[in-house]
Amino acid sequence: MSRPKRGPAAPLLDSVLDQLGREIVGGTLREGKTFTLLDLSNRFEISRTVAREAMRALEQLGLVAASRRVGITVLPRSKWSVLNQSIIEWRLETESEIRDQLRSLAELRSGVEPVAARLAAVYATQNERNRLAKIASDLRQLGREGRGATDEFLELDIAFHSLLLRASNNEMFAALIPSITSMLRGRTTFGLMPAVPNERALTSHMELANAIKAGNRDAADRWAREILEEVREHLYP
DSSP: OOOOOOOTTHHHHHHHHHHHHHHHHHTSSOTTOEEOHHHHHHHHTOOHHHHHHHHHHHHHTTSEEEETTTEEEEOOGGGSOTTSHHHHHHHHTSTTTHHHHHHHHHHHHHHHHHHHHHHHHHHOOHHHHHHHHHHHHHHHHHHHTTOTTSHHHHHHHHHHHHHHHHHTTOHHHHTTHHHHHHHHHHHHHTTOSOSSOOHHHHHHHHHHHHHHHHTOHHHHHHHHHHHHHHHHHHHOO
């Protein structure tokens, strides 16, 4: 998911939107806070047109609501478009939100990846099956070399789980790749990924790839859950 499309003032608008988004997500602009287009224009030294575009972008993200009588009102978390990549990134950049955002993304994975693994065991192409096995093997090698917290390991891990979702042949699961990627990046960025990953996790990736390659749906489901259980234990010891 991406931010709403914007016009020719996009660079300036991006800057304003990023600042306001971070302030709302971080609680500086609290639920119920109100402001006007004139407030935005004066604060950021922008035209009323750019201020209006920023307001509309925030509305599309579910962060604010606008009315003629009240102005622009900051909305509660329950209204946020929480799967939007901008909101996920803002939450991951906010110290008070990091753990909750990673937890939510991990729970999203728990609900999706086992089903995706079952489907991949049925629908994955031979090339996808072979590729998953190769990535899993490379992950195990890097992990055993103590390189689990490296960018190289991270990119392979992202490639593995992205391919798993695509191989499910379900476009809704594939659309979740950016969200799952944010969770994987967050674990490394915020120091939650060990240099030497748990051998159980490395083996589980290999077994999952083998199950999908063999077309074994039950085993694929089981090994996907094993991976996610290790993630859960690491995030919430």
